[in-house]
Amino acid sequence: MLKLNRIHHIAIICSDYGRSKHFYTEILGFKVIREVYREARKSYKLDLEVNGLYQIELFSFPGPPPARPSQPEALGLRHLAFEVDDIKAAVLHLNKCHVVTEPIRIDETTGKSFTFFTDPDDLPLELYEN
Incomplete structure (x- = not known):
C-alpha cells in the first residue's frame, strides 16, 4: 500500500497575479515563503504558508486557458x-x-x-x- 504522509501543497493558477497576491496575502493573511519570477515562462510563482502547516503555490502564466465551471457540482x-x-x-x-x-x-x-x-x-x- 502507498503511504502518503500529508498534503504537501496546493497549486492555483490565477489570471491577475497582483490581484490574487493581494487577496491571499493581505486579505487571507498567508505568509510569503518565496516569490520567484521565472523568465523562461514569463510568470511568477508565489509560495505561501498557511499557518505553518501547508503551502499554496500561486502561479501566473501569460494567457492561461479558460477556467472550468466552478459551480459546486462541477467535475474536478x-x-x-x-x-x-x-x-x-x-x-x-x-x-x-x-x-x-x-x-x-x-x-x-x-x-x-x-x-x-x-x-x-x-x-x-x-x-x-x-
Missing part, C-alpha cells in the same frame, strides 16, 4: 476549505475587505458552522469552524 476539485476558530469573526473580516460570503450554515453531520466565498478568479473557498 470542488473547493478548498480552511479551518477557522471563529467563523463569525472570519466572515466579518472578509466582508470588511469587500469579499462576499454566503450565509453561515451548519453541517448536518458534524454540527459545525461553515460558509463559502470565492477568490478573485471565482475559485470556490470554504471556511469551516473548528
Whole structure:
C-alpha cells in the first residue's frame, strides 16, 4: 500500500497575479515563503504558508486557458476549505475587505458552522469552524 504522509501543497493558477497576491496575502493573511519570477515562462510563482502547516503555490502564466465551471457540482476539485476558530469573526473580516460570503450554515453531520466565498478568479473557498 502507498503511504502518503500529508498534503504537501496546493497549486492555483490565477489570471491577475497582483490581484490574487493581494487577496491571499493581505486579505487571507498567508505568509510569503518565496516569490520567484521565472523568465523562461514569463510568470511568477508565489509560495505561501498557511499557518505553518501547508503551502499554496500561486502561479501566473501569460494567457492561461479558460477556467472550468466552478459551480459546486462541477467535475474536478470542488473547493478548498480552511479551518477557522471563529467563523463569525472570519466572515466579518472578509466582508470588511469587500469579499462576499454566503450565509453561515451548519453541517448536518458534524454540527459545525461553515460558509463559502470565492477568490478573485471565482475559485470556490470554504471556511469551516473548528
